[in-house]
Amino acid sequence: MPPLLRVDDLRAYYFGFRGTRVVKAIDGVSFSVEAGETFGLVGESGCGKTSTCHAIVRLLPPSARIVSGRIELEGEDLLGKSQTEMRQIRGRRIATILQDPMASLDPLFSIYDQVAEPAYYHRAFRGRRLRQRVKELLSAVRIPSPERRMKDLPHQMSGGMRQRIVGAIALAGGPQVIIADEPTTNLDVTIQLQYLNLLKDLQRASGVALIFVTHNLGIVAKMCDKVGVMYAGKIVEMQSVRGLFYNPRHPYTRALLDSIPKLGTKDPLYVIPGQPPDLSRLPAGCSFQPRCQSAMERCRVEEPSEQHLDDAATTRCWLPLHEATTRG
Amino acid sequence: MATILGRATEIGGVSRAARRSYSWVREIPLVPLLLVTVLVLVAVLAPVLAPHSHLDPVKPTPGQCQAKYGMADCPYVDNMPPFWFSQGTFATPLGTDYLGRDLLSRLMYGARISLVVALTGTLFAGAIGTLLGVLAGYMGKWWDQIIMRVTDAWLTLPSLVFAILLSSVRGPGLWNIVLILALVFWSRYSRAVRGEVLALREREFVRLAEINGVGKLKIIRRHLIPNVMNTVMVLFSLQVGVAVIIEASLSFLGVGVPPPEPSWGLMMAQERESLMQGKWWLAVFPGICITMLVLSANMLGDWLRVRLDPQLRNR
């Protein structure tokens, strides 16, 4: 059985200034997600995680081109589809939740109109059944008195509620995969907790696969089953969430974990030297090597290939090979 | 922990400064830029470039006199067509007007008038309008009320009619036209600049200066005016075209730059009948010049607006 969603060695580049400047936004991303699973895509700004989301639903801007790779939904190739065919996929089989609810919601249309739209177009709900469905969805995302609030406009609701409406819209089309791109970044902490719990419950109830994109490792620890860490357009480490936190295999992951302040201790934070790279001028060899404490000669020359480690972990780093050979 | 202060210089090392990109140069619209440059050069170098005087008739050759009047000598040969016609000659490539003056020379000198008037008029308008807009936007309260009500009222005045009124009060003359243009157009600047300043006022770097106790005048000078220059420059380039047309219209209607100075608009006015008599070149060439200047200024202004808008926020 093929996985629900599979991305295989995806590469997408932005071509600017009439082809003279190439930004390697996605440079070799592979992962797969099963139904009911939560996959976390972690990285800082500019690492390519948002571009990956856009690529999956084929909404990259015109200056970007998918150069190679495959994206398969239940075995179906998505890259070969036309935009008309993709419209049957977006909302209906893959839905998205974005960071800013005010950008996702149309200020001129009522909550009812916006939640009903996917149900209408993708699942052919009509009339009374449609109203019933909208009410169900609003209750599912825990909007109090849904009947009354259906008529409201987005600006009449708080930030947390708006984000839940966005969740309801995502569910309305009955998708198999939901891609959530930093949905809680603009929310207060306590509201964020409510929202994350809601997402988890919804996932358990509906069995959707959830791809959660974030820069916050705390969210990953709470929500995800499997995690991919992105850096400079590549997934540099992919593991189960436990594996990632207890045994990080890539120096970047380790550095990131060490640089985050942890509640209850004042241990000095590890400072990763240097800056995130410019994607149009990546260093030779490994993209992380200028900032890596364990960089070796090979790292400066040759870009690491994916190493499959014993416990279902993959990493793009020469270290494991090096350790294996020096040990053995 | 190795001090961040010691190691930190390497953090600053990968600064963008070393990678200042000049790739935007590739996207300048060349044709308008070329046109404007040519026009400016022609205007500046008119005394050198013009083949004949712009005020006196061209001394004709005996052959021309013979051909036109059947006489051996004549003071001028009027209404000669451009050189590609049979009666035309290369000496006066674009023909002559009703007084025998060379059209090309007059066009060149006319460029001076149009450019000087349009540029300086718009410049003064911009200076006045920007200053008032900044004061209105930043000082608020009474400043804002008074300046904006005056601006609103001013904006309702139809520019051409107003210009005619002012001109009848001031009388004809080059610098009067410049003054009129300044008076007519300043309100467009003040409105736009005030809007910018209202937004800028809330930006943190202005708030910070206020918190720091920096004086209001200094804030205006260092923080506000430099940051509204983008808007002002764009407005300026777009207004130049309008100013050219207003000046041409005023001259066309007889209340602008007085003859014999060859303002393009005046030339068109004087040759209205010639157009109908088939001597189209006398009215069309000045018209083409006006069109080229205004179009180029507009295109450059538009490019400038697009270029300056994201304010280099793309990092």
Next chain:
Amino acid sequence: MGEPLLEVRDLKKHFPVGSSLLGGVQGWVKAVDGISFTIDSGETLGLVGESGCGKTTTSKLILAAEEATSGAIEFEGRNLAELRGRELMDYRRKVQVVFQDPYSSLSPRMRVGDIIAEPIETHEQVSRHEVRSRVAQLLELVGLRPDMSRLFPHEFSGGQRQRLAIARALSTNARLIVLDEPVSALDVSIRAHIISLLEEIQARLAVSYLFIAHDLAAVAHVSQRTAVMYLGKLVEVADSLELCASPLHPYTKALFAASLPSHPDEAREEIVLSGEVPSALNPPRGCSFHPRCPFVMPRCSEQEPSLSEVSPGRRVACHLYN
């Protein structure tokens, strides 16, 4: 060690709501409703709270950008409201701020050297030569190169711009710096840079910080003491590590629960708050937190708890403890 550097007593800021045309004020937004705290020399006080709790208004009051409705702010023993002219300028010199957004806190058309020098030029009469050398020193202090003073802000990254903002705040030897969410807008790995920088500068220069943020872990790391704010009032003030080890106020506990774990198996008391933050225009009667509190008692809706000391250095405003 003698008197505190900054002392705030029962500070209140109420904003009137209502049209002036049809007469009178219709209500008051109680943005800050009676807070008291102190900051000692060389100390960092963290201020945590979610949106609408009043921490931004508090920072504006301390920066003398807003006038308090009532209460007192005393700096170095002098009441802020009494300062005028030169003394007020002196206050502004000694109390500086670093804002959240590194992209709008630096004037885009000024060179960074001038930006850093501006407070110096405003407050002190110094020769150009000395200004330049001070700017160079400050750039080095925050980990940048002195030759960068000719550059414009857009040529720097977000983290570097925050460093510039910090350099500017330090340029006049300020004694207190208000840091308003200084790292929230930065990448995760850059936050450690700035946090470490701030801590080192404090160790070197003994400058005090008021560190305002919503990220509890960052606040607790940088601050010796932390204050928790809700709807204009302080609900708990304690030593940071003690606060983390055993939060007392239910809202503090909820903030901790919501502050995500640092690894998947971390056991946390799950407290999910119901409802939303009420409007500051019409705060609930009694304890303003009681409608959402999982430990609410009948007394909570009638009587407002006062912030009182339950153990040395620990103050809580909750009926569970008094």
